[in-house]
Amino acid sequence: MAENKSPDILYTIVDEAPELASASFLPIIRKFVSSAGITVGTPDISLAGRIIATFPENLTDAQRQSDDLAALGELVKTPDANVIKLPNISASVPQLVAAITELQGQGYDLPNYPEEPSTDEEKAVRARYDAIKGSAVNPVLREGNSDRRSAKAVKNFAQNNPHSMGEWVSDSKTKVSSMPGNDFYANEVSATITAAQAGDAKIEFVGKDGAVTVLKDAWPLAEGTVADATFMSAKALGAFLAEAIEDTKADGTMFSLHMKATMMKVSDPIIFGHAVKAWLAPVFEKFGDEMAALGVNPNSGMGDLLDRVAGNADIMAAIDAVNADRPAMYMVDSDKGITNLHVPSDVIIDASMPAVIRAGGKGWDGEGKKGDTNCVIPDRCYASIYDESINFFKANGALDVTKAGSVANVGLMAQKAEEYGSHPTTFEAPADGTIRVVLANGETLHSHEVETGDIWRSCTVKKAPIENWIELAMDRQRLTGSEAIFWLDENRAHDAELIKYVKPALEAAGKADLFQIMAPREATAQSLKTITAGNDSIAITGNVLRDYLTDLFPILELGTSAKMLSIVKLMQGGGLFETGAGGSAPKHVQQLVEENHLRWDSMGEFCALGESLNFLADVKGNAKAGVLGVAAEAATQGILDDNRSPSRKVGQPDNRDSHYWFARYWAEALAAQSDDADLAAEFAPVAKALADGEEAILAELAAAQGPAAEIGGYYRPSVELKAKVMRPSATLNAIIDG
Ligand SMILES: NC(=O)C1=CN([C@@H]2O[C@H](COP(=O)(O)OP(=O)(O)OC[C@H]3O[C@@H](n4cnc5c(N)ncnc54)[C@H](OP(=O)(O)O)[C@@H]3O)[C@@H](O)[C@H]2O)C=CC1
Ligand SMILES: O=C(O)CCC(=O)C(=O)O
Numbered sequence: 001m002a003e004n005k006s007p008d009i010l011y012t013i014v015d016e017a018p019e020l021a022s023a024s025f026l027p028i029i030r031k032f033v034s035s036a037g038i039t040v041g042t043p044d045i046s047l048a049g050r051i052i053a054t055f056p057e058n059l060t061d062a063q064r065q066s067d068d069l070a071a072l073g074e075l076v077k078t079p080d081a082n083v084i085k086l087p088n089i090s091a092s093v094p095q096l097v098a099a100i101t102e103l104q105g106q107g108y109d110l111p112n113y114p115e116e117p118s119t120d121e122e123k124a125v126r127a128r129y130d131a132i133k134g135s136a137v138n139p140v141l142r143e144g145n146s147d148r149r150s151a152k153a154v155k156n157f158a159q160n161n162p163h164s165m166g167e168w169v170s171d172s173k174t175k176v177s178s179m180p181g182n183d184f185y186a187n188e189v190s191a192t193i194t195a196a197q198a199g200d201a202k203i204e205f206v207g208k209d210g211a212v213t214v215l216k217d218a219w220p221l222a223e224g225t226v227a228d229a230t231f232m233s234a235k236a237l238g239a240f241l242a243e244a245i246e247d248t249k250a251d252g253t254m255f256s257l258h259m260k261a262t263m264m265k266v267s268d269p270i271i272f273g274h275a276v277k278a279w280l281a282p283v284f285e286k287f288g289d290e291m292a293a294l295g296v297n298p299n300s301g302m303g304d305l306l307d308r309v310a311g312n313a314d315i316m317a318a319i320d321a322v323n324a325d326r327p328a329m330y331m332v333d334s335d336k337g338i339t340n341l342h343v344p345s346d347v348i349i350d351a352s353m354p355a356v357i358r359a360g361g362k363g364w365d366g367e368g369k370k371g372d373t374n375c376v377i378p379d380r381c382y383a384s385i386y387d388e389s390i391n392f393f394k395a396n397g398a399l400d401v402t403k404a405g406s407v408a409n410v411g412l413m414a415q416k417a418e419e420y421g422s423h424p425t426t427f428e429a430p431a432d433g434t435i436r437v438v439l440a441n442g443e444t445l446h447s448h449e450v451e452t453g454d455i456w457r458s459c460t461v462k463k464a465p466i467e468n469w470i471e472l473a474m475d476r477q478r479l480t481g482s483e484a485i486f487w488l489d490e491n492r493a494h495d496a497e498l499i500k501y502v503k504p505a506l507e508a509a510g511k512a513d514l515f516q517i518m519a520p521r522e523a524t525a526q527s528l529k530t531i532t533a534g535n536d537s538i539a540i541t542g543n544v545l546r547d548y549l550t551d552l553f554p555i556l557e558l559g560t561s562a563k564m565l566s567i568v569k570l571m572q573g574g575g576l577f578e579t580g581a582g583g584s585a586p587k588h589v590q591q592l593v594e595e596n597h598l599r600w601d602s603m604g605e606f607c608a609l610g611e612s613l614n615f616l617a618d619v620k621g622n623a624k625a626g627v628l629g630v631a632a633e634a635a636t637q638g639i640l641d642d643n644r645s646p647s648r649k650v651g652q653p654d655n656r657d658s659h660y661w662f663a664r665y666w667a668e669a670l671a672a673q674s675d676d677a678d679l680a681a682e683f684a685p686v687a688k689a690l691a692d693g694e695e696a697i698l699a700e701l702a703a704a705q706g707p708a709a710e711i712g713g714y715y716r717p718s719v720e721l722k723a724k725v726m727r728p729s730a731t732l733n734a735i736i737d738g
C-alpha cells in the first residue's frame, strides 16, 4: 500500500471485470471522498499481484510489490478495518500457469509452476505457488460471519423490472445426479472438542504394514471446536461417474458436472479429474502411459490434456472416437468448443447451477442447441438444494419475479469455517490403510479405513464464530421479523454438533419459537414456498450453503447475485464490505476486448461504498463520511429509479455510463443536502458541470464502443491502457480530475 498514513477506506485491486470497472469508478470515488479528507488505499490482491509479491528475490526493485494480502489479513483482525472487497480470481492450475506465463512475458523473472516437483527447490516453489492457488484471498479476509441480502431498493427494482427467466415444464428431463453412497455425506463423523481433548492434534496415515506417516502435525484444536472427518471413495466415485455418463446418454440429455474446484482447491480438482478420466476412460486405458509421459494431469482439465496430446494422431483419433460415442456435453462456449470439462474453474457450482435453473433447466450443447441436462454433483452434502429446487420448479413453474419475496443469508464463515477451511487437512490416500485424527491427549478422535486415492478431509469450525453466527441470526431475525431457518440436517454428523450449539442458545435467549431447524432439502422447499407467496425468509447456514444460496436465490430473484449487499461484520469490530455475491465475470472481459463494451454492473460496488462510508460515520464518528454515505445511497437509488445500469449489448450504455450517472446523482445529492454546507457548496458546481456535460459525455462514451480494445494483458493489464479504455470521455475526465 503506497500511502504512509493508513487510509480510511481500502478498495481492493482485483482481476478481470471488476478491475476494469475500477479503472473508471475509483477516480470518481477518490474525487468525491477527498472533499471530506477521506483517503482511499488500494491494496493489490489480484492474482498477478499475489504472484509478484511471492517471489521478490527474482525481481528488480521496480518490479517488487509488497504482500498486501498478508497486511490486509492482519488489518481485518483489528477494529480499524474498513475494506471494500471486490471479487477476485480464485485460480485453477491452468489459470495460475497462464498468469505466470503472462508475467514472464512482461519481464518478470518468475519460476515456472512445477507440475511434478522432484527436487527440494521445485517442491519449495510449488508450495509457494500452491498458497496462491484457488480461493486464497477470501478465507484470509473473512474474519467475520456473513450477512448477504438484497437492499430493499434493489429488490423493488427487480420486482418492477423482471429479468428474463426460462420456462419450466413438468416433463423437463433436467435432474441432479449424486453418488448413492460412500461419499463425504455418508462417511462423515464429527465431535466437539472438550477441554481434556484440546491442544495440538495430528492427522496420520497408517499403512497396512502398520507404518505411520504423519500427514499433518501441530494442528491446533481448541476447546469447543467442531471437528469432522470424512472421505469420498475414489472407486465409488469412478463407478458413479461412469454410470452417470451412460445414464445421460440413455436420457438423451447433456452431461454437466458442477464443482467448486476454486474454493475447494484440494478436493474438487481431484473429483474433476476423475470425471475427465471417466469421460475418456477408453483413451486412458489404451494410452495412459503415453499421456502421463506427455505430462497429462486430468485434474487440469480437457483443455490442458488436448494441448499436450495434440501432436499424437493416435491419441487424438481415440479421443474423437470416444467423444462420438458419448452423450452431448454441456458447453462453456460452444462457438469455441470449450466444454464443461475443459478447465476446472470454468463451471463453478454456485454460479453454474442457478444459471441452469434460471434458464428453465437448460444448458447449451456443442452445436449451441439448448437442452435438458443431467447435473452431476457427486457428493450429497448439499446437492439436495438443487435437486429440490428443480423438483419445485417442475411442479410449480418458474418463479414469478414480480411477486416473489426474498431469501437473505446469515452465513457461518469466520475463521475458515467448515469445508472452505479444509485444504490443509485434505489428503488423497497414498495407499490402502487408515487415516486417523490423534488428539493432543493421545486419544484417537476419528478414524477411517481408506483405499488408495480416496479423498479424505477434516473440516473444523471454532466456537467463537459459531456463537457469533447465532447472535447475528438473532439480530437479523429481530430487525426483519422474517421467517428464519437454520439449514441444518440433524442426520448429518457435523450439523448435529452445530445443533447442540444452536438450540441452547436460542432457548437461553427465549427465541426458540422464532426459528426453525430444517435439513437443506426441506429448507429449500419451505423457502421456495415462502418467497412464492411473496414473503421473506432468512437462511441461516454453514459456509458452503452461504456460498451456494447467495447466488441461487439472487440469481432467481434479481437475475444476478452482483447486486447483493454483502456485509462481513468482522469479529474484532471492523467492516468488510464485499461487492455483491458473484465473481469476476471473465466473459465480460472477453466482450470488452472484442467490442469495447463492459456489461459489468457496479451495483455491488455502489451498495458497498454506501455501507463503507456509513460505517466510517457510525463507528469512527466521521460526520462528513455520513453525508457522503447518505448521498451515495441516493445515487444508488437514482441508478435504479432511472434504469441507468449497464446493458448487455454493444452500442448500448455500459458500465462507464453507469459511473457517469452515479457521479452525477451523487454530486446532485451532495449539493442538495443541508447537513454540511461546505460539501454542498463544493459539489454544486460539480453537479452543474456533470449535468451541462451530459450530451458530450454520453456521446464520447458511446463513440468508444464497437472496435476491439487493447488493455495490454489479461492478468496484469497495463494501467495506462486500462485507464485509456475505461475513461474515454475527455469531458467527464476534466470534471473528475479537475
Ligand atoms: N468474492 C469473490 O472473490 C468471488 C470470486 N469468484 C471468482 O470469479 C471468477 C468467475 O467465477 P464464475 O463462476 O464465472 O462467476 P461470476 O459470478 O463471476 O460470473 C457468472 C456470471 O454472472 C454474471 N455476473 C457476475 N457478476 C456480474 C456483474 N457485476 N454484473 C453483471 N453480471 C455479472 C455474468 O453473467 P452474464 O455473462 O450473463 O453477463 C457472469 O458471466 C472465478 O475466478 C471465481 O473464482 C467467484 C465468486 C466470488
Ligand atoms: O473465494 C472464492 O473462490 C469464491 C467465493 C464465493 O463464491 C462467495 O463467497 O460467494
Ligand SMILES: [Mg+2]
Residues within 6 Å of the ligand: 350, 547, 548, 551, 581, 582
Ligand atoms: Mg459464491
